[in-house]
Amino acid sequence: MKLAKQSQLFIGVIVLILLGSIIIDFQYTTKLNFQRETFSKVEQLVQGMFELNILTNEYIMSGTRRPYQQWIRRHASLVNILLTISNRVDAENISTTNKLRVKLSELRNLFTKILINKTSDGFPISKTNKPIIYKLSSQARLLSQQIVSNVNSLGKYTQAQLDLTEKNSKQILQLSSFIIGCLFIAVMIWVNQVFLKPIRQLHKHAKTLISGSYYSKTDLKTNNELGELAESYNILSDTIWGKMKELTRNTRFLEKSLNATKIAESRYSTIFNSASDGIVIINHKGIIQSVNPSAEALFDYTSDELIGENVAILVPSPHKYQHDNYLENYKKTRKAKIIGARRELEGLRKDGEHTPISLAISEMTLEGKTYFSGVIRDISEEIKAKNDLIRTNEQLSMTNKELEAYAYSISHDLRSPLRVIDGYSMILLEDYADELSSEVRDYLLRIRKGTDKMGDLITNLLKMSQTANETLMIESFDLSKIIKEVIEQLQQIHKNRKIELNYLPEIQITGDKTLIQDVMENLINNSVKFSAKQAITKIEIGSSTNADNLQVIFVKDNGVGFNMAHQSKLFQPFQRLHKVNQFEGSGIGLATVHRIIKLHKGDIWAESEPDKGATFYFTLNPTLN
Numbered sequence: 001m002k003l004a005k006q007s008q009l010f011i012g013v014i015v016l017i018l019l020g021s022i023i024i025d026f027q028y029t030t031k032l033n034f035q036r037e038t039f040s041k042v043e044q045l046v047q048g049m050f051e052l053n054i055l056t057n058e059y060i061m062s063g064t065r066r067p068y069q070q071w072i073r074r075h076a077s078l079v080n081i082l083l084t085i086s087n088r089v090d091a092e093n094i095s096t097t098n099k100l101r102v103k104l105s106e107l108r109n110l111f112t113k114i115l116i117n118k119t120s121d122g123f124p125i126s127k128t129n130k131p132i133i134y135k136l137s138s139q140a141r142l143l144s145q146q147i148v149s150n151v152n153s154l155g156k157y158t159q160a161q162l163d164l165t166e167k168n169s170k171q172i173l174q175l176s177s178f179i180i181g182c183l184f185i186a187v188m189i190w191v192n193q194v195f196l197k198p199i200r201q202l203h204k205h206a207k208t209l210i211s212g213s214y215y216s217k218t219d220l221k222t223n224n225e226l227g228e229l230a231e232s233y234n235i236l237s238d239t240i241w242g243k244m245k246e247l248t249r250n251t252r253f254l255e256k257s258l259n260a261t262k263i264a265e266s267r268y269s270t271i272f273n274s275a276s277d278g279i280v281i282i283n284h285k286g287i288i289q290s291v292n293p294s295a296e297a298l299f300d301y302t303s304d305e306l307i308g309e310n311v312a313i314l315v316p317s318p319h320k321y322q323h324d325n326y327l328e329n330y331k332k333t334r335k336a337k338i339i340g341a342r343r344e345l346e347g348l349r350k351d352g353e354h355t356p357i358s359l360a361i362s363e364m365t366l367e368g369k370t371y372f373s374g375v376i377r378d379i380s381e382e383i384k385a386k387n388d389l390i391r392t393n394e395q396l397s398m399t400n401k402e403l404e405a406y407a408y409s410i411s412h413d414l415r416s417p418l419r420v421i422d423g424y425s426m427i428l429l430e431d432y433a434d435e436l437s438s439e440v441r442d443y444l445l446r447i448r449k450g451t452d453k454m455g456d457l458i459t460n461l462l463k464m465s466q467t468a469n470e471t472l473m474i475e476s477f478d479l480s481k482i483i484k485e486v487i488e489q490l491q492q493i494h495k496n497r498k499i500e501l502n503y504l505p506e507i508q509i510t511g512d513k514t515l516i517q518d519v520m521e522n523l524i525n526n527s528v529k530f531s532a533k534q535a536i537t538k539i540e541i542g543s544s545t546n547a548d549n550l551q552v553i554f555v556k557d558n559g560v561g562f563n564m565a566h567q568s569k570l571f572q573p574f575q576r577l578h579k580v581n582q583f584e585g586s587g588i589g590l591a592t593v594h595r596i597i598k599l600h601k602g603d604i605w606a607e608s609e610p611d612k613g614a615t616f617y618f619t620l621n622p623t624l625n
Contacts, residue, residue: 014183021176028169035162038088041081042155045100048078049148056111056140060133071111079104085154096154103147110140202233209237278376282311286327289371298357298378300350311374316348339363339372344379356383422451472512472599479507479553482517483541486524494528503541509551511620515596522589523555523616530559530614546619556615561608570606593618 051074059067082104086097114136205218218230272279278295282288288306296302299314306313330339342360349355358377363370425444433441480503487501509516524539531537540556562570571594597604601621608614 014187017179017183021179024172025169025176028165028172032162032165032169034088035158035165038085039155039158039162041085041088042151042158045078045081045085045151046148046155048074048081049144049151052078052107053141053144056114056137056144060114060137068115075104075108075111089154089158096150100147100150100154103143103150107140107143107147110136110143114140198227198230202230205233205237209240275375278378280306280311280314280374280376282372282374284327284331284370284372286311288313295376298349298355298376299347305350314347316346316354347376356380358382419451422448425451473514474510475513476508476510477513477516479509479516479520479543480505482513482520483507483524486517486521487539490524490528497528497532497537498535499528499537499539501539501541504543507541507543507553509543509553509620511600512596515599519593519596519618520555522593526589526616527555527557527559527614530561531557533560534558550619552617552619554615554617556613558613561610561612561614563610564608567606571604 052071055067055071055074059071079101082097082100086094086101089097114133117132117136201218218233272290272292275292275294278298279292280288280295281290288309288311291301291303291306296306299306329335339361340363342358344356344358346354347357356379358379360375362373362375364373365371425447428436429441429444429448436444483501483503487499491499524541527539528537531539538558540554542554542556544552544554546552571590594604597618597620602619604616604618606614606616
């Protein structure tokens with residue numbers, strides 16, 4: 001029930017009880033006052049009877065008119081009093097009052113008779129009337145005594161009624177006081193239970209909420225406004241707790257952001273101040289806002305000398321006077337000529353000296369304002385190094401040409417005596433075969449074999465030296481066609497061997513086609529050569545993609561393999577992992593392959609185990625142009 005209805009109902013009951021008590025008290029008070037007035041009238045009646053007796057005697061003794069008139073008035077007042085008493089008494093005393101009225105009439109008649117028998121005012125009573133008057137007086141006194149006796153009886157009854165009424169009134173008053181006290185206690189209990197206790201409970205939880213315990217809730221359960229207030233308090237507590245958690249999260253986020261900002265500012269300041277390149281920041285008008293120590297050192301200015309100045313102070317003529325126009329045109333057209341790109345130009349030092357610099361300008365917006373940052377690098381050493389490199393390359397180019405000419409010269413000079421040795425050996429074997437012993441013929445065959453091997457070595461060396469100076473002719477082509485041509489040539493050479501080749505029909509790669517053909521010839525030749533002891537030579541050639549999304553070409557065989565502990569010697573010239581009497585070779589082939597792959601800015605490596613074959617892998621740089 002709502003508090004308003006409870007209060008109205010409770011107050012209504014209290015008002016009804018109070019009104020009942022007041023009405024009862026009023027009735028008893030009225031009755032008590034009524035009976036007190038009645039008792040007072042009875043006392044007046046008794047007093048009046050005594051006065052009538054006195055006035056009767058006075059009149060008899062004096063015979064004057066004054067006592068007579070007083071008696072008449074007093075008697076009339078007593079009649080009125082008796083009439084009033086008759087209207088106030090209950091049915092039991094009506095007969096008594098009626099008797100008193102009759103006796104008062106009789107008393108009046110006796111007094112009239114006394115008056116009649118009295119001779120005149122001022123004269124003594126005659127002897128004849130004197131006994132009559134005394135008799136009448138005696139009768140009047142006797143009647144008066146009877147009246148007084150009756151009046152006293154009526155007074156006693158009235159007093160008894162008055163005492164009873166006063167007693168009842170006191171009891172009613174006590175009962176009313178008790179009821180009012182009980183009502184007051186009930187009101188206090190009701191107010192405490194309905195108002196004070198819930199309010200104290202809410203106040204307690206409110207203090208808890210104020211102290212910071214935002215998750216506190218009240219368990220007050222009432223079906224009135226205070227219950228609704230408690231529910232609202234719990235909702236408020238939940239809301240505040242949710243807001244506090246959100247505020248805490250936001251505060252932590254702000255603290256982290258602030259710390260991150262401070263760290264970022266610290267990092268920015270550290271990077272800005274410790275950057276090896278000079279950094280100059282200008283506003284949209286070209287006014288320098290800040291410079292770092294590297295920029296100060298580069299231009300030989302202090303930051304105080306530069307901040308507030310136009311950036312043109314660092315630009316030599318004729319570009320000095322074009323800078324402001326460039327900024328104005330950029331603001332109007334938003335067409336960037338140098339922003340976002342790096343270019344090389346000259347800077348102007350404080351002493352007027354020009355210094356070569358590399359400049360990269362970027363645009364940024366801070367707090368709604370446009371700024372430009374320039375990263376400036378002193379490239380004096382780079383230009384010097386570049387010039388030195390150009391000179392060195394020119395010298396190397398000349399040296400390479402000389403070495404190439406020397407190689408051709410050495411090759412020619414070496415091949416001539418080898419051809420003479422080989423020719424004379426062949427003449428001896430052909431023309432004097434019958435005259436030579438078998439041992440001599442064997443020596444001559446070894447000589448010819450050695451000259452052939454020496455010729456191959458010279459050819460390979462010349463080829464490797466030419467490879468180092470080769471200019472790449474980059475194109476995209478099908479590697480499978482080259483593989484097919486190489487295999488067909490080898491099958492013609494090794495007709496007595498069983499060679500199984502497995503390769504993809506189309507392997508598209510980008511590189512120098514001629515050099516890549518040399519690579520494939522060397523790798524496939526090696527696979528065939530080192531698989532000679534196998535009944536069937538199995539070669540697999542394919543393509544895959546590695547973790548760096550680069551194309552990987554592989555050549556796999558089932559040959560003798562090698563120990564990976566010696567792989568560092570694999571691509572070095574004249575280094576062999578097998579003895580010459582096991583497998584022939586010059587030790588130049590893989591070195592040449594390695595050089596060709598490096599010319600393509602790629603990588604080559606191998607994986608193998610003894611007697612389990614070998615797999616060679618290589619990649620080519622996809623950005624070759």
